[in-house]
Amino acid sequence: MVTDKQGHNSDPGHHRLRETGSQWLGPGDAIDKLDNLVTSLYSCVEHKDGFDPFLCRIREELDLASCCLAVIQKKPQLKGLYGWAVGYPPGVVPLMLKTGLVFKDEAIARALEQGPNALFSYADGDPDRDVFDGMSNFTRTWIRAAGIIDSAAIAFTNKYQQQVILVFNRHKGSPIFSKQEMALLSRLKKHAEIALDLYERLHRSEQIFKDLQSSIAVLRQPVAVFSPVTLLISASPSFLDIGRRYQVFKVNENSKEIEFRDQAFAKSFYTQLMLFITGETSALDDNDTLYLQTDALPLRLSITPVHNEQRNNRNVLVEIFDPNACRTPSTAEIRKVINATEAEARVCLCLLKGASTAEAAEELALAVSTIRTNIKALLQKNSFNRQVDLITHLLRICS
Numbered sequence: 001m002v003t004d005k006q007g008h009n010s011d012p013g014h015h016r017l018r019e020t021g022s023q024w025l026g027p028g029d030a031i032d033k034l035d036n037l038v039t040s041l042y043s044c045v046e047h048k049d050g051f052d053p054f055l056c057r058i059r060e061e062l063d064l065a066s067c068c069l070a071v072i073q074k075k076p077q078l079k080g081l082y083g084w085a086v087g088y089p090p091g092v093v094p095l096m097l098k099t100g101l102v103f104k105d106e107a108i109a110r111a112l113e114q115g116p117n118a119l120f121s122y123a124d125g126d127p128d129r130d131v132f133d134g135m136s137n138f139t140r141t142w143i144r145a146a147g148i149i150d151s152a153a154i155a156f157t158n159k160y161q162q163q164v165i166l167v168f169n170r171h172k173g174s175p176i177f178s179k180q181e182m183a184l185l186s187r188l189k190k191h192a193e194i195a196l197d198l199y200e201r202l203h204r205s206e207q208i209f210k211d212l213q214s215s216i217a218v219l220r221q222p223v224a225v226f227s228p229v230t231l232l233i234s235a236s237p238s239f240l241d242i243g244r245r246y247q248v249f250k251v252n253e254n255s256k257e258i259e260f261r262d263q264a265f266a267k268s269f270y271t272q273l274m275l276f277i278t279g280e281t282s283a284l285d286d287n288d289t290l291y292l293q294t295d296a297l298p299l300r301l302s303i304t305p306v307h308n309e310q311r312n313n314r315n316v317l318v319e320i321f322d323p324n325a326c327r328t329p330s331t332a333e334i335r336k337v338i339n340a341t342e343a344e345a346r347v348c349l350c351l352l353k354g355a356s357t358a359e360a361a362e363e364l365a366l367a368v369s370t371i372r373t374n375i376k377a378l379l380q381k382n383s384f385n386r387q388v389d390l391i392t393h394l395l396r397i398c399s
Helices: 012-020 027-043 052-061 092-099 106-114 137-146 179-204 210-217 237-246 263-278 331-337 342-352 357-364 368-381 387-398
Strands: 066-073 079-086 119-121 148-157 163-171 223-226 232-235 249-252 257-260 289-292 299-308 313-321
Touching: 027 052, 027 179, 052 066, 052 079, 066 092, 066 106, 066 179, 079 092, 092 263, 106 119, 106 148, 106 163, 119 179, 137 148, 148 179, 163 179, 232 237, 237 249, 257 263, 263 289, 263 299, 263 313, 289 387, 299 387, 331 342, 331 387, 342 357, 342 368, 342 387, 357 368, 368 387
Parallel strands: none
Antiparallel strands: 066 079, 066 163, 119 148, 148 163, 223 232, 223 313, 249 257, 289 299, 299 313
């Protein structure tokens, strides 16, 4: 999702703009830039990386430090849904969207306040303007750290009555946004609306995933599949049954979202879902399992990215493991299916019950370091790279 800048524009007019702060060299230059950006926008509709290529292109064309496109829901509650960004640290934008930090950003806050058709920049064309005046501490801190001199924003409403906001950040090594640049962004806005509408229609379409949806619907395992915009495409009956049985989540048929009772878990779930869709799993240390608390043992949600060959994009498969419905094996049975000592098998039993490393140490009256040594030995002897792979393997056997 975050792409490094490939290099400065070599066009002579580009250098003159940076050196003199002049506006555009002539109408032809503006038209060429607009044509390039519009072409890039529409090519993203079916692109496997969504609107990343467009953001990379506009970053180069307008000499930006960073830029992002965010989709935000205002009602019934304010929350970030999904988005794309370039020039930001890996994983920052999806995390900000799902945790609510994005609403502390001045450009986002102003765009939401002004509503649809907002178009503005911090400096408003005045190079002597104090862009920090009236900013929140959060925005002031990151802008200074990033060396931003000006930010421009576009806002509009999509067909689902969600707010779409594009933010473009200019580094202090460049001039503020000129009137001609703001005029270009104004003309670009209507194309952005159309392109995003096409993208959402495409990725919300159940027909695209007909084969996958049909397969999921008849599975006995509790499995669900999500689209590249984190919407629920299909869920097996047992997946839905678990939500009802433990009263921990339900599916909103209108928005195609899973609504979790635990809001903190919901943020973690959708953050991780987006990171797997965008391929930024390193931001979460490649952790692909979450634990959802119930009145009994916690449910384990395993997340797996699935590449859609037909559309060349990523979907995400979510599988639930319910330890409450699993028969607890004996240490002897564990040692039959994996290479483990008696002590290591006891550690496995604790992990199967949902215990953390510290909880396992307390239950077995061992040091936390000993538990970690046992887990490391289990992974090495059984050719597993991660703890979740070992536990998932045992859960499938014990189900």
